[in-house]
Amino acid sequence: MNSTPTRPVDAAQRSAFWQDVHTDHDVDGVSWWQSVPELSLSLVDATGVGVDRPIIDVGAGWSTLVDHLLELGYTDLTAIDLSTTALQVVRDRLGPAGEAVVLQMADVLDLHPARRYALWHDRAVYHFLTEPDEREDYLASLERCLEPGGHLVVATFGPDGPTTCSGLPIVRYTHAELAAQFPTYELLGTAGDEHHTPWGATQQFTAVHLRRPT
Template identity: 75%
Template sequence: MTDHAIPHPDETAARTAFWEGVHHDKDVDGVSWWQSVPELSLGLVDKAGLGLDEPVIDVGAGWSTLVDHLLDRGYRDLSAVDLSATALRTVRDRLGPAGADVTLTVADVLDLRMGRQYALWHDRAVYHFLIEPEERADYLASLDRSLRPGGWLVVATFGPDGPTTCSGLPIVRYTHAELAAQFPGFHLVDTAGEDHLTPWGTSQQFTAILMRRHRAEH
């Protein structure tokens, strides 16, 4: 994978304004993707078998409770990234003193430069918003910079029978095979899925994959 052109500032600003608006105008349980316990994600993280000191990053984290649950399991090097400062302030307040060492960063995953590499990259419901090839190339460049050789990748998107839009935006639905094919330089370790119930009781099909980055590029 190679770096792609840095997203235009106007594009990043527009995405930031949109997601800041979503998190400002809605309650935590007023968004379709909310879940109090991210069981699908936790199950795939468990299968990676990481040590508790190994660094984990959750991109497009929003209000997700993944870092809360990983803290409870003893993980000590956690980062969460989102375009919305409002969302991350809510997470900081929710974590309280127990989350003092969790790194919360307002940033665009399409130009993510954390200055370090992680053992596991987690993304629930970001990748399916990337409908343009250029956006997906930028995402892969950020992943390339941020995940160490031999690192683990967990990605979940809407499945083939899932919704065609989310928050009013078009998305791309994936089968397990289609999603895994998006990530050259990785091999597929496991697949999973769930019919996620929104806070108002409708069902959304999710496809999820666990992949591992090759230790050396082939």
């Protein structure tokens, strides 16, 4: 893949871009890979969402979050991504134990779900949304997906984090700046992480836990 890719600007380009990323790299050949997503797991636990409640992980890629949530007893899990290659890796990894996990190719900027979720988790998408209209589309999808009173967990690169990821520009956020992206939501907690990439670099992550009004 080109080391300086053209920024995808529509659904078809986004899908092609992330399909290429997950086809051209091994699982541990991307900077965001974690064998144990400790920050995400701690934030999911902090929400207090019951193990039988519906949870969606957006932009999941190869993430092991659903694997660990299954092990913890969560039973209603959905993961979406633009890469069918990434989702097939997750399906193969989960095996029979993950038959009930919904793995769906979908664009987080244009979600029209048949149901709502108690928890929306995003560690991989929001900081790629550099344009206001993209953030507006994300918020519209969130509003369609998250039930009133539902929990929102979002992580992005922090103010000292990288300025690009997979060759694409990103937006870095402080806790306050990230929470302000969701002005009607109640801020319940903040967290951070110094993520170590598979090749030893350190990336600062900022995360917030918010709740949608009832």
